[in-house]
Amino acid sequence: MDLFAKVDAKSYEIHGRLLICQICGHDEFHRREAQLTTAALSFFNLDWANASAICFVCEKCGHIHWFLPK
Numbered sequence: 001m002d003l004f005a006k007v008d009a010k011s012y013e014i015h016g017r018l019l020i021c022q023i024c025g026h027d028e029f030h031r032r033e034a035q036l037t038t039a040a041l042s043f044f045n046l047d048w049a050n051a052s053a054i055c056f057v058c059e060k061c062g063h064i065h066w067f068l069p070k
């Protein structure tokens with residue numbers, strides 16, 4: 001399975017604003033959910049267990065935009 005198949009990419013709104021890639025300005029992303037590891041949790045200075053993040057991978061340049069649900 002190709003995780004980066006073009007058909008999967010689409011535009012998303014975050015808090016009512018269109019998500020735009022910080023690097024290349026593209027507006028289509030692949031949405032992924034990622035379980036945060038202990039190392040990631042300490043990196044972000046978080047202390048809750050089993051946190052998961054939403055990430056949007058730019059379809060054009062591959063830059064990952066991370067979001068931590070509150």
Ligand SMILES: [Zn+2]
Nearest residue numbers: 021024058061
């Ligand atoms: Zn990009």
